[in-house]
Amino acid sequence: MATHVNSNGKITRLELTDHSKIKSESLLTRGFRRLRRDRLTLFALAVLLVFVGLSLAAPFITGNVLHVDPNATSPRDRLLPPGTEGHLLGTDQLGRDHLGRLLHGGRVSLAIGFFSAVTILVIGLVVGMATGYFGGLVDDLVNWVITTLDALPALYLLIAVSALLRPSPGSLILVIAITGWTGAARLVRGQTIQIRNLDYVMAARALGASPWRIMFSHILPNLISVLAISLAIGIGGVILAEATLSFLSLGVQEPTPTWGNMLTDARSYFNRAAYLMIGPGLLISITVLCLYIIGDGIRDAFDPQAVD
């Protein structure tokens, strides 16, 4: 085991310089080794990958396997129950195939979640690293903006901007990113300040490394696990936010399906079609749950203080 080598490593190194036998394991390989043993996280990852695969293949599945069009309305086939011939999970209030819409809705919801979270991360990384590393007046100014935005509940801000701008799925990603970058920026900024004051960064600076070099080769690698965790949890958070927004009919507009806006009218069909409500919500919940579990799993696996 690696730990054996490590615990004995110091002594052997003092006595004999047989480097070939000392194999120190990097944090990254150790993290992946731990992840491979974490069954719950692997399971969550597998479920998520299935969802992503189904979403990516949605046009193919609905076109060639199910032979339905998720946006084709058909007044004759309104609110057919699940199991009906040709409509595996039934139809909605406009006679559109429910399974087809679930698949296509997942496509939109997952895409918005992923791209928004990545955009948030990029903004947070740039702003957080720059302000954390350089400090000064810009740092104060950015901090003021962050405290101001954080003084509003995230959902308020999101509702405000999207109600006033009426975004399309594409611009919704921008709206979510613009209203949601503060958390990531604060996280990166805090970590950057912490790492910047470590001895080895001081040493790099003493050797004449430029700020760019210090930021990219010395600080950024240390941020990767934090970023991975916040990406996983961030995607989950964005999917929840998008669903809530679409439920309030302020997000993606019909006929484009998302798991959120499929629930907007669910209340009116409680009695006749409860299945319309259960499907999208369940899919949102499972997806977000998987993402949170993955985030937690990465946190545990890449924790430098954890012991095997």
Added chain:
Amino acid sequence: MLKYVLRRLLQAVPTFFGITLLAYLLMATTPGGPLGALVFGNPNLSPREQEQLAIRLGLNDPAPIQYLRWLLGDDWMRWDSDGDGLSDGSFLIPLDANGDGEAEPPGDRRGILRGDFGTSFFNRRPVLDLLVERLPATLELSVTSLIVGTIIGVGVGVLAAINRGGVFDNVSRIVAVIFNAVPGFWLGLILLLLFAVTLDIFPLGDRCRTTLDDSCPPLHQRLEYVVLPVFILATGPIAGFSRFMRASMLEVVSQDFIRTARAKGLSTRTVWFKHGMRNALIPIATFLGPALTGLLGGAVVTETVFNYPGVGRTVVQAFVQRDYPVVMAVTIYAAVATILGYLLSDILYAIIDPRIRY
């Protein structure tokens, strides 16, 4: 103590200023702007009437002046000292704004800093009245769910810590993650389907049975209307407090004074609850601010799902209708509530933790 409170209040001033700027920008930068919203409400306005309206509302003034008018009012910008209904002195803005050769009536806005949030575009009523009227419904939901959530969350957290690694600990952890992952509005819909439609135990929503004067009996007489929304709102605090309390508890019981208490021969119960729990509760105070922010956001969704006539529903409505005076007022309201929540939790923390010197 007073000095500490004053210092914290002073720190909140730039944030509040930032929020007023943000609220103003929300209105000023949207396509169409307030005039667009007004015209949308009254499509029959002729272009000339629209122009008059814009002048009367001061929408043609430069942006900084509009912002100042909203913040501080315009009764000091244009005033009438001889009482003939026409102003005879002005500052920053022209006496005759519409160019008809006659001075305008004096300014009558007092500004949000003096409690004048203007008149709603749609209800034609003072915005402040509108909000004050809706506030009790939101308060009763939020306060109840904060209390319920704290009690259950803290209790579960303590039991999970005592039972560390056991079944209860694991179950509570799973439930907490699920509470975080399930969208609140969907859980609300499912509970409505289950308890209101299928089992018919609770009503389908609203605050109480409809009465003639729109008033509602005291909370304890209409619990059936409150149980579901309070539960939905409490899921957040329950999940948060239980995880936080568990961690805090485990940290406290690893400290020396707990070992001392055990060594003295105190019963396990006394050690856990009297020595452990009391100290573990201290950091919980810092959680109050974030919990309050969460409730404000949750209120928007919960009130929509349960048709609860509170501020949260007004928020959605105002944004959808682009009722700018209300939009700006609710922005200020949410920010002030959040700032006060954080302030309160900091002060509470300073009061109950004797180790903190301020």
